[in-house]
Amino acid sequence: MTMLKKNVTDIDVRGKRVIVRVDFNVPLDKKTGEITDDKRIQAALPTIRYLIEAQAKIILVSHLGRPKAGPEAKFSMKPAVDRLSELIGQPVTLAADVIGEDAKHKAELLQPGDVLMLENVRFHKEETKNDPVFARSLASMAEIYVNDAFGTAHRAHASTAGLARYLPAVSGFLIQKELDVMGQALQNPKRPFVAILGGAKVSDKIGVIENLMDKVDTLIIGGGMSYTFFAAMGKEIGCSLCETDKIDLAKSLIEKAEKQNINLLLPVDTVIAETFAADAPSQIVCSGKVPEGWMGLDIGPKSISEFTEVIKDAATIVWNGPMGVFEFEAFAGGTREIARAVADSDAVSIIGGGDSAAAIELLGFADRVTHISTGGGASLEFLEGKVLPGVDALLDKNPRRTMAAGNWKMNAGTPAEALKLVEALKPAVAKAASEVVVAVPYTALASVVEACSYTNIKVAAQNCHDQDSGAFTGEISAKMLAGMGVSHVVIGHSERRQYFAETDESVNRKIKAALNWGLRPIVCCGETLDQRESGETLSLIHSQIVAAFENLTIAQAAFVTVAYEPIWAIGTGKVATDEQAQEVCAQIRKTISELYDEETAASMRILYGGSVNAANASGLFAQPDIDGGLVGGASLKSDDFSVICLAGHA
Ligand code: PGA
Numbered sequence: 001m002t003m004l005k006k007n008v009t010d011i012d013v014r015g016k017r018v019i020v021r022v023d024f025n026v027p028l029d030k031k032t033g034e035i036t037d038d039k040r041i042q043a044a045l046p047t048i049r050y051l052i053e054a055q056a057k058i059i060l061v062s063h064l065g066r067p068k069a070g071p072e073a074k075f076s077m078k079p080a081v082d083r084l085s086e087l088i089g090q091p092v093t094l095a096a097d098v099i100g101e102d103a104k105h106k107a108e109l110l111q112p113g114d115v116l117m118l119e120n121v122r123f124h125k126e127e128t129k130n131d132p133v134f135a136r137s138l139a140s141m142a143e144i145y146v147n148d149a150f151g152t153a154h155r156a157h158a159s160t161a162g163l164a165r166y167l168p169a170v171s172g173f174l175i176q177k178e179l180d181v182m183g184q185a186l187q188n189p190k191r192p193f194v195a196i197l198g199g200a201k202v203s204d205k206i207g208v209i210e211n212l213m214d215k216v217d218t219l220i221i222g223g224g225m226s227y228t229f230f231a232a233m234g235k236e237i238g239c240s241l242c243e244t245d246k247i248d249l250a251k252s253l254i255e256k257a258e259k260q261n262i263n264l265l266l267p268v269d270t271v272i273a274e275t276f277a278a279d280a281p282s283q284i285v286c287s288g289k290v291p292e293g294w295m296g297l298d299i300g301p302k303s304i305s306e307f308t309e310v311i312k313d314a315a316t317i318v319w320n321g322p323m324g325v326f327e328f329e330a331f332a333g334g335t336r337e338i339a340r341a342v343a344d345s346d347a348v349s350i351i352g353g354g355d356s357a358a359a360i361e362l363l364g365f366a367d368r369v370t371h372i373s374t375g376g377g378a379s380l381e382f383l384e385g386k387v388l389p390g391v392d393a394l395l396d397k398n399p400r401r402t403m404a405a406g407n408w409k410m411n412a413g414t415p416a417e418a419l420k421l422v423e424a425l426k427p428a429v430a431k432a433a434s435e436v437v438v439a440v441p442y443t444a445l446a447s448v449v450e451a452c453s454y455t456n457i458k459v460a461a462q463n464c465h466d467q468d469s470g471a472f473t474g475e476i477s478a479k480m481l482a483g484m485g486v487s488h489v490v491i492g493h494s495e496r497r498q499y500f501a502e503t504d505e506s507v508n509r510k511i512k513a514a515l516n517w518g519l520r521p522i523v524c525c526g527e528t529l530d531q532r533e534s535g536e537t538l539s540l541i542h543s544q545i546v547a548a549f550e551n552l553t554i555a556q557a558a559f560v561t562v563a564y565e566p567i568w569a570i571g572t573g574k575v576a577t578d579e580q581a582q583e584v585c586a587q588i589r590k591t592i593s594e595l596y597d598e599e600t601a602a603s604m605r606i607l608y609g610g611s612v613n614a615a616n617a618s619g620l621f622a623q624p625d626i627d628g629g630l631v632g633g634a635s636l637k638s639d640d641f642s643v644i645c646l647a648g649h650a
Contacts (some may be wrong), residue, residue: 004397004650005179005570006170008047008146013056015112019142020047020172021159021390023149023374024080035079038087040151043374045087047148047172048115052088057110059142059160060571061098062149063122064379069588071097071123080484081117087166090119098124099137107141121159127156127468132482132517135162143555148172151353151389154378156453156485164393165518166480168558171394172310174374179391181371182318182382185350190315191217194347196307196338199321199355202246206319207384208245209253218263218310220333222299222323226287226345229254235288240296265307269300271324273333273412278328298324299334304404311341320352320383335631336363343368353379385430386454396435402621402648403628405437405460406524406635407490407609424638430456434448434628434648437522438635439490442476449485460488460522463496466509478510482517489514490630492524492548494567504547513547515556522561522630524609537566537650545591550620554596560586561605563630569631570608578619581608614643621647 027036035041051058067075078094085092092115093102103118110116111170126134139145145167147153152160153175168211174292185193195216197205202225212219216395221229227240232250246396257264268358272294273280284300285291294530311317321344323334327457343351343365351357351369360366373379378388390633414416417441429436439460440448448523449459465475480488491514492507507523512600525544527537541564549557569576576584585606593601609630619628628648634640 004401005391005394006397008172009052009143009174010397011124011170013051013054014142014146016056017059017107017110017142018056018144018146019059019061019163019167020050020051020146021152021163022048022060022062023151024060024069024077024084024566026080026083027066028065028079031081032629033074035083038083039079040374041083041087042149043174044172045620047146047174048088050173051146052090052113052115055112056144057107057112058115059107059110060115060117061121061138062117063127063152063159064120065122065365067120067122071119077117077118077120079192082345084115084117088115095119099134099141100547104141112641113232119606127157127159130156130158130162130485131286131322132162132165132479134158136166139163139166142167145169146172147390147394148174149390150178150373150375150378151174152378153375153388154381154386156389160390160394162518165487168555169394171391175369175391178375178379178382180374180501181348182350182373182379185316185348186215186317186383186385189215190348191432192314193316193581194218194220194235194310195319196220196222196311196317196319196342197321197324198225198335200224200241202243202250203381204250205321206246207386208380209426211385212318212384213256213260214460216262217267218314219257219267220307220310222267222307222338223321224304227296230288231264236290236297237288238290238292238294240290263310264594265310265609267299268306269302270296271298271333272296273301276325280330297328297515298331304334307338308341310343311347311606312339314347316347316538317342317345317347317349318352318383319350319606320354320356320380322355326359326362326566327469328419332363335359339365351381352377353377354449381454387456389454392456396650398650399558400605400627401650402434402618403437403605403607404432404434404641404648405439405488405563405607405628405630406492406641407462407493407630407632408441408635409495409632410441411636413441413443415444417449419451421636421638422448422457425457425642426452426455428638429645430641432456432642432648433650434645434647436645439488439522445481445486446484453485458487460490461486462490462493463509464489464514464519466513468513478513478517478519482519486519488520488522490524490563491521494524494526494565494570498567504544507548508550511552511560515552515559520559520561522563522607524565524630526565526567526570526610532566532568537584541584541587542591545588548594549592554600557592557596557600558603561607563607563609564588565609565630571610571611575611575613575616576608578623579618582623582625585623588626612644614640617644618647
């Protein structure tokens with residue numbers, strides 16, 4: 001998984017309206033409505049201050065709490081706005097609504113350096129549904145989108161992932177830092193790498209355990225979930241927490257650790273009590289010897305010293321989940337001493353959000369660790385190796401990162417066939433540097449979109465209609481595709497030009513419709529064998545490109561990928577030579593620079609398509625003007641397609 005995303009310093013924000021997703025979901029005092037902890041607001045300050053300094057016109061958007069039925073005064077952003085205003089020492093305007101007249105009017109009035117906050121974005125139920133109409137309306141207030149809400153980055157909501165469909169999207173400093181620190185630890189850790197996992201349930205941490213198992217040297221398991229592991233080893237756990245349905249899983253994780261030579265450490269002793277209460281009398285016993293009627297509530301002193309020794313020698317530590325019931329002082333010892341050991345160590349230490357972050361704050365060690373993630377669910381999913389939609393949606397650092405787009409045409413059209421293909425593809429391409437796209441038949445789109453969420457596989461349609469709705473029997477609009485969560489659409493494929501009367505004009509209309517609904521068009525062009533033999537190739541391609549981009553703004557053009565597909569090479573097994581493909585792709589880039597400018601041309605992603613296969617992909621993709629491939633036949637064989645996906649660069 002690559003995390004090379006643009007951040008706010010990679011884009012010119014001066015004088016531009018910039019919508020920033022922040023996480024101001026701060027805890028409020030139930031009685032007074034005052035903010036009890038402003039850490040989340042503080043965490044967003046570097047980005048906000050940077051934007052003020054850079055003279056952007058700043059529009060902040062966040063959620064707060066869980067409003068159920070539209071606007072509710074108790075979920076207003078007002079307290080956050082007041083606090084932010086104090087912290088930055090300048091007025092912050094609060095809009096009366098989110099996408100209503102007041103918000104739009106106030107956004108219009110913004111002067112460079114001004115800060116406007118929209119009302120709670122969850123006053124609209126469309127937010128959590130990532131509704132394209134809502135996201136587009138939100139986006140219409142701004143020219144650039146900055147995501148700095150790591151805490152909601154694991155959600156594909158309109159204000160997290162949705163905005164990025166319509167605006168150039170970059171990360172703020174908070175997300176950048178989260179990704180840098182955690183990404184580095186996972187991808188290239190200093191060793192020994194020790195993970196400490198605790199918390200009540202194995203089921204919450206399965207993904208993390210499995211993902212970290214391939215990376216760490218030592219895995220320490222404490223907290224409530226350790227008892228399921230002891231149960232798996234046939235030990236006595238009394239009435240400690242145990243997920244009986246996870247015992248087999250715990251067994252297989254123990255076996256896996258053994259097989260991979262990972263030092264899996266469980267507590268050797270346990271603090272037990274007869275009741276779950278702050279003042280319950282306690283005893284210390286050997287782990288796995290908890291008497292009937294007693295439950296383990298913390299790790300014991302021997303475990304603490306054993307774990308501390310390992311932590312001392314670590315060079316990288318990731319900690320997620322407390323060692324015991326730290327909310328009760330009598331059972332906080334394990335968590336406190338592990339926190340102390342982590343704080344004392346010289347290792348890069350990362351506390352993965354949620355409970356463990358709360359524990360380390362409460363116990364007073366917060367300023368002595370390298371990084372405390374601001375995301376609970378988000379950091380957990382990150383540690384699981386999942387793709388976070390709010391991060392994935394941001395612009396790649398390299399706009400010409402290789403794209404491997406599979407065009408299934410009229411194949412694998414049943415959900416079962418389609419899922420078989422993508423399920424095989426998922427693990428094979430999880431580490432691909434390329435952007436992986438599959439263009440599936442309409443009948444399988446919904447299932448494939450669902451199956452590919454939280455993965456690095458994007459889903460494209462093979463065509464769209466240019467109208468949103470109307471009497472066009474059999475057609476599918478870009479709007480309908482956007483509503484399904486499709487991210488890309490192939491437009492003007494030669495088969496459509498050849499058999500379905502697709503013209504340069506209809507291609508242009510479809511590109512506009514796709515962009516209007518936040519879909520990324522993959523626009524095809526190409527010549528027939530006759531045209532090539534009569535020397536018309538370059539002039540024909542030039543005119544196809546000019547027509548395709550007619551009346552597209554420079555900002556719209558930046559969202560388009562072009563695919564050069566010589567018709568004589570499609571499905572024929574006759575691949576263009578590297579030189580032939582390069583010559584035409586270079587000419588496409590030249591045309592783009594004439595239509596727009598050098599920068600737009602230099603950033604445009606241009607693919608080659610036509611009999612790309614596992615053997616020829618890397619040669620083609622290495623050409624200076626070829627940034628990937630649109631792959632037909634070979635994309636139906638997951639082995640071949642994964643080789644093609646792995647042939648690219650980030
Ligand atoms: P092919 O198809 O790779 O099977 O030649 C390419 C395409 O139609 O995009």
